[in-house]
Structures are given as structure tokens and as C-alpha cells.
Amino acid sequence: QVQLVESGGGLVQPGGSLRLSCAASGSTLEYYSIGWFRQAPGKEREGVSCISSSDGSTYYADSVKGRCTISRDNTLNSVYLQMTSLTPADPAVYYCATAYCSTSPIVNRPDNWGRGTQVTVSS
Secondary structure (H helix, E strand, O other): OOEEEEEOOEEEOOOOOEEEEEEEEOOOHHHOEEEEEEEOOOOOOEEEEEEOOOOOOEEEOOOOOOOEEEEEEOOOOEEEEEEOOOOOOOOEEEEEEEEEEOOOOOEEEEEOOOOOEEEEEOO
């Protein structure tokens, strides 16, 4: 069973950048498609991005398209979410999970959730 741990969250000013990491243990991450989700207080969980295990195809929610890049390093058993031009709409707890990627919705059937990492955007 794969275990996932997120890191890289923190406080950043509007317009700033963060790179979130999702590190796996217990299994080889390259066999899994990985999705990133976020949930802000009082809001529904949102699928943010997904990267496929089969061909590395990437998928993004409209809310982050053009500002985020998902990538994976199978040698480090990790997936990353590079976030730029952060806005006050981005603060949330960000989670990674094993999942299935598609065009709509971009992330399906999440499982093996990490505990999340907090992203705060404030000046």
C-alpha cells in the first residue's frame, strides 16, 4: 500500500510561488496516476491537477491552468505541483492522492490520501 506525504506549503505573498511535493513510500509511485486536490474552509474539495502514470499526460483545473505545473520524478518517487502567480483565491490545504486522470473531471477515484499541506497567501 502506498503512503503519500505532502510538503512545501507555507505563507507566500500574492503573486508569489510555491512548489508542493508529494513523496511516496511503500510502493513505486511510477505505477500510479497522482492527483492534487485542495480544500479551503467552507468550500468543496477541488481537483486541481493530475498526472498520468501511463504517458505522463497532465491535466489542470481551469482555476489554475497557466499558473501551475505538475510533474513527477520517478527516481525520487515524488510528484510536484509548481504554483506561480498565487492569488487570494488559492489558500487551502493541498492534498495528493492516487487517482485516475481524465479530461472531465480531471481527477477521479482518489485514494491513499496524504495529510495535506497548508498554503496561505497574504501580504
